[in-house]
Amino acid sequence: MRKYSNELKPEEIVEIAGWIHEKRVHGKLVFLILRDREGFVQITVSKKDVDEETFKIAKKINKESVIKVIGKVRNEPRAPNGIEIVPNKIIVLNKAQAPLPMDPTEKVPANLDTRLDHRFMDLRRPKISSIFKIRSKILNFVRDFFHKRGFVEVHTPRIISTGSEGGTELFPVQYFEREAFLCQSPQLYKQILMASGLDKVFEIATYFRAEEHDTVWHLNEITAIDCEIAFIESHVDVMKLLEELVYSIIKNVNENAEKELKILGIDEIHVKSPFKKISYDKALEILKDLGLNIKYGEDLTTEAERKLYEYMKEEGYDLYFITDYPYIIRPFYTYIEGIESEKIDEIVEFLKENPFVKTRSFDLDYKGREISSGSQRIHKYEILIASLKVKGLRVESFKHYLEAFKYGMPPHGGFGLGIERLLMQLLNLKNIREAVLFPRDRNRLTP
RNA sequence: GUCCCGGUGGUGUAGCCCGGCCUAUCAUGCGGGACUGUCAAUCCCGCGACCCGGGUUCAAAUCCCGGCCGGGACGCCA
Secondary structure (H helix, E strand, O other), X not given: OEEOHHHOOOOOEEEEEEEEEXXXXXXXXXEEEEEEOOXXXXXXXXXXXXXXXXXXXXXXXXXXXXXXEEEEEEEOOOOHHHEEXXXXXXXXXXXXXXXXXXXXXXXXXXXXXXXXXXXHHHOOOHHHHHHHHHHHHHHHHHHHHHXXXXXXXXXXXXXXXXXXXXXXXXXXXXXXXXXXXXOOOOHHHHHHHHOOOOOEEEEEEEEEOOOOOOOOOOOOEEEEEEEEEEOOOOHHHHHHHHHHHHHHHHHHHHXXXXXXXXXXXXXXXXXXXXXXXXXXXXXXXXXXXXXXXXOOOOOOOHHHHHHHHHHHXXXXXXXXXXXXXXXXXXXXXXXXXXXXXXOHHHHHHHHHHOOOOEEOEEEEEEOOEEEEEEEEEOOOHHHHHHHHHHOOXXXXXXXXXXXXXXXXXXOEEEEEEEHHHHHHHHOOOOOHHHHOOOOOEOOEOOO
């Protein structure tokens, strides 16, 4: 049975396999540093301890070749970690070519682009694989979190028909004789499911956005955690759940990913609970005091987000909600305050006259960047039609979505949380591409 | 999409402003050699590069133009 480098006990005969991380030759004594998923172990090959063939292999083997070693573990204060393996046998499973396309030992740094071109090798660095071990732990935790609270995990379609929503650009795909698109969000489907009686659903999935942006903060293929809950009182219920989720993710990472955090040079991820909550209006006031004027009814700029974080940081908050955005900068399905009428024309008129009317909406910012956004949704058919019209969207193309609102749609709301963004802010990554194994951006389609 | 910066061995860089002392720096790597306790081993010998195209000039890694590629800021963005 193969063992990992962190499972070795002195005096055991073990089988271990991995990559040659380092090789140090001292004439008749060779040290091989073997790397596997869990760490490193030294293989000490002394000419007097092993047969001629084994010694020759040890001396000749080049870096990053894959070997299997059968040998005896022994305590040795001179060895790293205090133990080493004296091999009975070294089997070369596969030789690596030289030179390597990048240096996995981190002696010479590599540019992100070079690293992404040779991602498998980049991932041999414990610092890099730690990011994805943490990502895996988070996703496992999130599934558990939702299941424990009675949520049903769902999967909505990746391929959608035209005109599902305004806003972001879609990637077209050929769907037999028709044109279809890759989905950009589960929004409409998770809402439809609220009319199904499933009541509380969540989805962890990949979405595609054809925006031609080129920043350290955007990707064209993203993964998100989405949820939708029926029978809420307001967006505050949704915020409560999101806060609980994010807070317990951080707590969980601190408790269950200690080793990975240490490798990444992080002691403990700071989180102050409860999260700070301010309204959009209040945020604009604060920014004004900080000398930054945002025109009412406009989204916070990158600079504004940064300034607001500086302010929040003073109070000890890395995480904070911005709530109650004006209607004009929120999507059409966002719950609008103070609509009494049930007549579509009257609602349209009202919205046109009051573009800054408050909505039951929120963003969750983490260290100055938006990681999640959500809201209570409109559940009244007439208001939804009016809102679509005001936003200039074609009612006809939302036919199937709208039908769900005609025959018993409960009040509901939800959020979407970008996993890459969360991970990036959580681990202080400089580029969102670091949080994806094989990122897709404007210029990168391979590997 | 706009603006700024960049492209030098396998990798990361120095040199560029102020053209010629460049037969191009340093590190790492790679090949060979010495070495029985290294831990970025050490020491000796060797290998390997100016993104592409055009221009200016007696002379271009260096200056100019175009292209391609990359980095960053902003914008766009459910």
